[in-house]
Amino acid sequence: MKTIRIVIAGPRGRMGREAVSLVQKTDHFQLVGVIDRKNDGGDLADVEGFSGIHAPIYTDAARCFEEVKPDVLIDLTTPEAGKKHAEIALHCGVRPVVGTTGFTDEDIKRLTALAEEKEIGAIIAPNFAVGAVLMMKFAQMAAKYFPDVEIIELHHDQKLDAPSGTALKTAQLISAVRPSKKQGHPDEKETLAGARGATYDGIPIHSVRLPGLVAHQEVIFGGNGQSLTIRHDSFHRGSFMSGVKLSVETVMHLHTLVYGLEHIIE
Numbered sequence: 001m002k003t004i005r006i007v008i009a010g011p012r013g014r015m016g017r018e019a020v021s022l023v024q025k026t027d028h029f030q031l032v033g034v035i036d037r038k039n040d041g042g043d044l045a046d047v048e049g050f051s052g053i054h055a056p057i058y059t060d061a062a063r064c065f066e067e068v069k070p071d072v073l074i075d076l077t078t079p080e081a082g083k084k085h086a087e088i089a090l091h092c093g094v095r096p097v098v099g100t101t102g103f104t105d106e107d108i109k110r111l112t113a114l115a116e117e118k119e120i121g122a123i124i125a126p127n128f129a130v131g132a133v134l135m136m137k138f139a140q141m142a143a144k145y146f147p148d149v150e151i152i153e154l155h156h157d158q159k160l161d162a163p164s165g166t167a168l169k170t171a172q173l174i175s176a177v178r179p180s181k182k183q184g185h186p187d188e189k190e191t192l193a194g195a196r197g198a199t200y201d202g203i204p205i206h207s208v209r210l211p212g213l214v215a216h217q218e219v220i221f222g223g224n225g226q227s228l229t230i231r232h233d234s235f236h237r238g239s240f241m242s243g244v245k246l247s248v249e250t251v252m253h254l255h256t257l258v259y260g261l262e263h264i265i266e
């Protein structure tokens with residue numbers, strides 16, 4: 001199998017560290033550089049926790065892509081940095097695999113247009129865990145029969161964006177198969193602002209942030225005298241890595257942007 005040259009943005013983060021380890025243990029993956037906020041010009045092997053893993057560190061994405069010429073960028077940073085890195089990657093002919101969340105519909109449209117203009121593959125996956133992708137698919141199936149639904153997402157308390165990318169994607173998939181509707185009593189009033197959560201196309205989304213959690217979501221459907229709950233839990237970040245590997249391999253054969261692993265996992 002041809003070796004895939006990879007740059008990771010955010011290598012020192014919780015997800016970035018897992019991704020570095022994935023690339024290290026995958027025979028046909030090669031870590032050719034990293035993009036970090038610190039240590040420009042240094043070697044990753046000199047950073048705590050990366051002993052023996054040699055890769056040049058860049059703070060400037062464009063310079064990184066020009067100098068190390070990767071096939072794929074894996075971005076696991078922040079919404080602001082992720083959007084910037086994905087755009088620069090596409091301009092430089094590098095295929096982005098973006099796990100970073102907090103992208104708006106507008107961001108995705110803009111990056112899709114750029115990928116099509118450059119005729120290059122890109123993947124934006126709000127959740128790389130196979131179980132989470134199935135949860136979203138099952139929720140979309142259930143919404144045809146149960147149009148009343150609320151989403152509760154629960155994450156660790158260091159998460160920057162709310163709602164989670166997974167909750168937004170779940171709401172988008174549900175909204176694609178059910179007519180728009182306002183749920184609950186038409187005269188319902190919040191006596192404490194925010195009590196009914198945020199809404200996406202009438203679907204309430206509630207975000208819980210607590211220490212000890214990793215990534216969890218419940219999609220609760222209500223019908224006449226019955227309820228259906230679909231729940232997924234990621235207990236550690238290893239759960240995301242088979243999806244990252246699949247995305248890196250798949251993006252090499254794409255010529256457009258794919259938003260969501262449900263388009264890749266049959």
Ligand SMILES: NC(=O)C1=CN([C@@H]2O[C@H](COP(=O)(O)OP(=O)(O)OC[C@H]3O[C@@H](n4cnc5c(N)ncnc54)[C@H](O)[C@@H]3O)[C@@H](O)[C@H]2O)C=CC1
Binds near residue numbers: 016
């Ligand atoms: N798609 C998926 O399956 C998953 C996605 N995520 C998303 O991945 C992202 C990262 O999550 P965590 O690793 O938990 O966060 P983290 O806070 O542990 O790591 C983020 C890293 O990005 C780095 N960073 C920030 N700005 C940067 C820049 N301009 N250039 C280079 N590096 C920069 C930070 O220094 C930090 O090391 C978040 O958006 C999160 O929502 C997290 C888990 C799974």
Ligand SMILES: O=C(O)C1=N[C@H](C(=O)O)C[C@H](O)C1
Binds near residue numbers: 127155156166167216
């Ligand atoms: O920040 C996280 O941790 C996670 N972010 C993603 C999201 O926003 O959906 C994926 C997963 O839920 C973990």
